Amino acid sequence: MPTIRDVAKRAGVGIATVSRVLNGSSQVRESTRQRVLDAIADLNYSPNQAARRLSSGKTFTIGVVSPFFTFPSFVERLTGIQDVLDESEYDLVLYSIRSTEQLQRRLRILIGENRVDGLIVLSLPFSERDLRTLKPDFPIVTVDNSPAWHYPSVVIDDVAGGALATRYLIEHGHRALGFVGDRTDSVFRFTSTERRLEGFRNALTEAGLEFRETWCWQGEHSQEAARQAAWRILQQPNRPSAIFAAMDTLAFGVLQAVREMGMRVPEDVAVIGFDDIAAAGYVNLTTVSQHLVESGRIAAQRMLDWLRSGEIERTPVQLPLKIVERATV
Amino acid sequence: MPTIRDVAKRAGVGIATVSRVLNGSSQVRESTRQRVLDAIADLNYSPNQAARRLSSGKTFTIGVVSPFFTFPSFVERLTGIQDVLDESEYDLVLYSIRSTEQLQRRLRILIGENRVDGLIVLSLPFSERDLRTLKPDFPIVTVDNSPAWHYPSVVIDDVAGGALATRYLIEHGHRALGFVGDRTDSVFRFTSTERRLEGFRNALTEAGLEFRETWCWQGEHSQEAARQAAWRILQQPNRPSAIFAAMDTLAFGVLQAVREMGMRVPEDVAVIGFDDIAAAGYVNLTTVSQHLVESGRIAAQRMLDWLRSGEIERTPVQLPLKIVERATV
DNA sequence: TCCCAAGATGGAAACGTTTCCAAGCGCCGT
DNA sequence: ACGGCGCTTGGAAACGTTTCCATCTTGGGA
Known part of the structure; x- marks a missing residue:
C-alpha cells in the first residue's frame, strides 16, 4: 500500500x-x-484511516446506541439516521444494549476510548450527569427520551398522542373504549406507554366517558400477549367497541384476536395503534404516526450540525403527531 | 485522558x-x-482505539454492505449479524448502496483504506475478480448471492423454494395458480424472483397443471403495485384460486386486494408468500421461511471464524427452506 | 529596482499504541 | 559456587497521518 x-x-x-x-x-x-x-x-x-484518526483526534464515526435491536420502531429510526449519514463523511457504527447498566458502561467506554465523534441514543434513559463529568461537551443527541436533557433531543408528546388517538375513536362514535399496552419495561424503563395511557384517560374524562379497568390491560410487550389480552377483554358480555393499542405491534395482536373471535374490523370492534411502523401499512391499521424515519433523520442532521459548527442547539425538536386513517376504525 | x-x-x-x-x-x-x-x-x-488500530494494523471493525436499507429482509439479516458481532470485539459499521457502480467503488475504497477487517455483503452481486486483484484474500462473506463465489457465502435455493410453495398450494387442493412477483431489478439485478418463478413453473409442470400468463404478473416492487395486479388477476371470470407471491411484501398487497374485493382468505383465494419477514407473523400470512435472521448470524459467525483462524472455509452454506403454516392457505 | 506582505511549501514533532529485541532476574542442576 | 536457561520486563522503533512553525516564493507598490 x-x-x-x-x-x-x-x-x-x-x-x-x-x-x-x-x-x-x-x-x-x-x-x-x-x-x-x-x-x-x-x-x-x-x-490510511487509522493514521488520520490518531493524528487528527477525530474518528469520522458516529455511533448509534439502541436497545436490543428487535422492535420495528428502532429499525425505522435507524433507517432515517443511515439516510443522512450516508451522504456525509461519517461512518455509522451500531451498538446494541441489553440493560441499563450495560448502557452506562458502554457509553463511558465509547466516549473514553475515543471510538466515535458523536453518539445518537435511541429511547434509552441514561445518567446525563455521569457523562458530563466524564467529558462535558461530548456530542450526544437523544431520540425519544425525556426532553429535559442537557443534550439536543428529538421527542414526541406521548400524552397528546394518546389523547389524539382516543378522541379520534370518540369522534367516530365510540363510547366504550379499551386500552392495550405493555408494562413499563423493567430493564430499560421505557415510559411512553404510561404517558399514552395518561392521554387516553385525559381524553376520556374530557368527553365525560368512563375509564373501565376491565377493558384495559398492560403486560408483556409481544403480539401474542396482546392477542390473549384482547380475547379476555372482548369476551366480556359488556365489551368495548374500540381498542386503543399503545403500539402497532400490540395492535396486530388485537386484530388477530378480533378476527379469531369471528368479529369484524371496524364494524364490530375498531382498533387504533400508535407508531405507524411500516407493517401498519401492510395490514391497513389506522394508527398515530410519529414519523419514525424522520426522527432519525433529524437526529442525524442535528449531530452533523453540531460536529461541523461546534455549536450546540439545545432546544428539543418536538415532532408532530398525526392520525393515519386506514381501515381499522 | x-x-x-x-x-x-x-x-x-x-x-x-x-x-x-x-x-x-x-x-x-x-x-x-x-x-x-x-x-x-x-x-x-x-x-485509544485509533492508536491501537494504527499500530496493530487491525481495525476491529466489520462492515456490512447492503442495498439501500429499506426492505424488511435486509433489516432482519442485519439483526442476525448484529446479534453475533455484539458479543465479539468487533464493531459493526453500516454502508448502504444505491447502485451497482457505487458498490464496486465503495468496496474498493473500504478495502483500500483499511477501514474494516472484513466485509459482509448482502444480496449484492459484485465483481469478484476486481477485488481479488486488489487484495487477494481480503475477508468477504456474501449473503444471498450466487454460491459460485470465491468467497464464503450463505444462500438458499430459490428454485426449490418456489416449487415448495407451489406444491404446498397444490396439496391443499388448488389447481388454478397465479403468481405475483417483482421484475428483475434494473439497478441491482436481484434475480431471486426469476428463480422462484422458475420453481413455480417446474412444480406446475410436474403436477400436470397449466401455467397461465393471465394469472401472472411481474412489476414494480411495492405493495401497491401488487395490490393492483391482484385486482386485475382476480377480476377475471376465470380466476386462480390461489396466488403465490414471490415476496411477503407483495403478498400483503395481494391480501389487501382480496379483502377489498369482498373475498375471503383462504376460502375464496389462498395466498402464500416468501421470506417470512416479521410482518408476515403480524398478518398471519402463510409463507416460505428462509431464516433471514439466521442467515445474518451465520454470515457473521463465518466472518469471525475466518478472522480469528486465518483459514477460509469456502463451501457455501445453504439454508433450508420451510413452509410456515399460518392462516392464508 | 527594491522591499514587504501574503501565499506556498517543507521538515519535523506529535498522536498512543504494538511489538521487536535486548537485557535483567531467579532458579535449577551440577 | 557457577553457568545457563527461561520467564519477565523495559526501551525504542514503527505505524501513517495532521499540523505547527519556519522558510522560501511571488507579486505589487513605491
Missing part, C-alpha cells in the same frame, strides 16, 4: 502539501494540487 | 508490560498484572 510519503515523492512535493490537498486546504497552488492529484491517481493511493 | 504511559508510571512498569496486560499476553507475572490492572482502574484508563 502506498503511503503519503510515496505520493509526496512522486509528485515532487512535501508530505505536508499532500496532506493539504487531501484535506482540501485552500493554501495550495492549483498547479501543485494537480500534480499531487495525478500522483495519487497513479499510485491508486488512499489515506 | 490518561495514556498507556500514565498507567505504566503509576504501576511502576514499562509501557510494553501494560500493553501485554491489555492484550492478555500470558508472559506477565500475576502480581505485575494485578498492579497494572489496579493502575488502570485508578486512572479510569481505556486504550
Whole structure:
C-alpha cells in the first residue's frame, strides 16, 4: 500500500502539501494540487484511516446506541439516521444494549476510548450527569427520551398522542373504549406507554366517558400477549367497541384476536395503534404516526450540525403527531 | 485522558508490560498484572482505539454492505449479524448502496483504506475478480448471492423454494395458480424472483397443471403495485384460486386486494408468500421461511471464524427452506 | 529596482499504541 | 559456587497521518 510519503515523492512535493490537498486546504497552488492529484491517481493511493484518526483526534464515526435491536420502531429510526449519514463523511457504527447498566458502561467506554465523534441514543434513559463529568461537551443527541436533557433531543408528546388517538375513536362514535399496552419495561424503563395511557384517560374524562379497568390491560410487550389480552377483554358480555393499542405491534395482536373471535374490523370492534411502523401499512391499521424515519433523520442532521459548527442547539425538536386513517376504525 | 504511559508510571512498569496486560499476553507475572490492572482502574484508563488500530494494523471493525436499507429482509439479516458481532470485539459499521457502480467503488475504497477487517455483503452481486486483484484474500462473506463465489457465502435455493410453495398450494387442493412477483431489478439485478418463478413453473409442470400468463404478473416492487395486479388477476371470470407471491411484501398487497374485493382468505383465494419477514407473523400470512435472521448470524459467525483462524472455509452454506403454516392457505 | 506582505511549501514533532529485541532476574542442576 | 536457561520486563522503533512553525516564493507598490 502506498503511503503519503510515496505520493509526496512522486509528485515532487512535501508530505505536508499532500496532506493539504487531501484535506482540501485552500493554501495550495492549483498547479501543485494537480500534480499531487495525478500522483495519487497513479499510485491508486488512499489515506490510511487509522493514521488520520490518531493524528487528527477525530474518528469520522458516529455511533448509534439502541436497545436490543428487535422492535420495528428502532429499525425505522435507524433507517432515517443511515439516510443522512450516508451522504456525509461519517461512518455509522451500531451498538446494541441489553440493560441499563450495560448502557452506562458502554457509553463511558465509547466516549473514553475515543471510538466515535458523536453518539445518537435511541429511547434509552441514561445518567446525563455521569457523562458530563466524564467529558462535558461530548456530542450526544437523544431520540425519544425525556426532553429535559442537557443534550439536543428529538421527542414526541406521548400524552397528546394518546389523547389524539382516543378522541379520534370518540369522534367516530365510540363510547366504550379499551386500552392495550405493555408494562413499563423493567430493564430499560421505557415510559411512553404510561404517558399514552395518561392521554387516553385525559381524553376520556374530557368527553365525560368512563375509564373501565376491565377493558384495559398492560403486560408483556409481544403480539401474542396482546392477542390473549384482547380475547379476555372482548369476551366480556359488556365489551368495548374500540381498542386503543399503545403500539402497532400490540395492535396486530388485537386484530388477530378480533378476527379469531369471528368479529369484524371496524364494524364490530375498531382498533387504533400508535407508531405507524411500516407493517401498519401492510395490514391497513389506522394508527398515530410519529414519523419514525424522520426522527432519525433529524437526529442525524442535528449531530452533523453540531460536529461541523461546534455549536450546540439545545432546544428539543418536538415532532408532530398525526392520525393515519386506514381501515381499522 | 490518561495514556498507556500514565498507567505504566503509576504501576511502576514499562509501557510494553501494560500493553501485554491489555492484550492478555500470558508472559506477565500475576502480581505485575494485578498492579497494572489496579493502575488502570485508578486512572479510569481505556486504550485509544485509533492508536491501537494504527499500530496493530487491525481495525476491529466489520462492515456490512447492503442495498439501500429499506426492505424488511435486509433489516432482519442485519439483526442476525448484529446479534453475533455484539458479543465479539468487533464493531459493526453500516454502508448502504444505491447502485451497482457505487458498490464496486465503495468496496474498493473500504478495502483500500483499511477501514474494516472484513466485509459482509448482502444480496449484492459484485465483481469478484476486481477485488481479488486488489487484495487477494481480503475477508468477504456474501449473503444471498450466487454460491459460485470465491468467497464464503450463505444462500438458499430459490428454485426449490418456489416449487415448495407451489406444491404446498397444490396439496391443499388448488389447481388454478397465479403468481405475483417483482421484475428483475434494473439497478441491482436481484434475480431471486426469476428463480422462484422458475420453481413455480417446474412444480406446475410436474403436477400436470397449466401455467397461465393471465394469472401472472411481474412489476414494480411495492405493495401497491401488487395490490393492483391482484385486482386485475382476480377480476377475471376465470380466476386462480390461489396466488403465490414471490415476496411477503407483495403478498400483503395481494391480501389487501382480496379483502377489498369482498373475498375471503383462504376460502375464496389462498395466498402464500416468501421470506417470512416479521410482518408476515403480524398478518398471519402463510409463507416460505428462509431464516433471514439466521442467515445474518451465520454470515457473521463465518466472518469471525475466518478472522480469528486465518483459514477460509469456502463451501457455501445453504439454508433450508420451510413452509410456515399460518392462516392464508 | 527594491522591499514587504501574503501565499506556498517543507521538515519535523506529535498522536498512543504494538511489538521487536535486548537485557535483567531467579532458579535449577551440577 | 557457577553457568545457563527461561520467564519477565523495559526501551525504542514503527505505524501513517495532521499540523505547527519556519522558510522560501511571488507579486505589487513605491
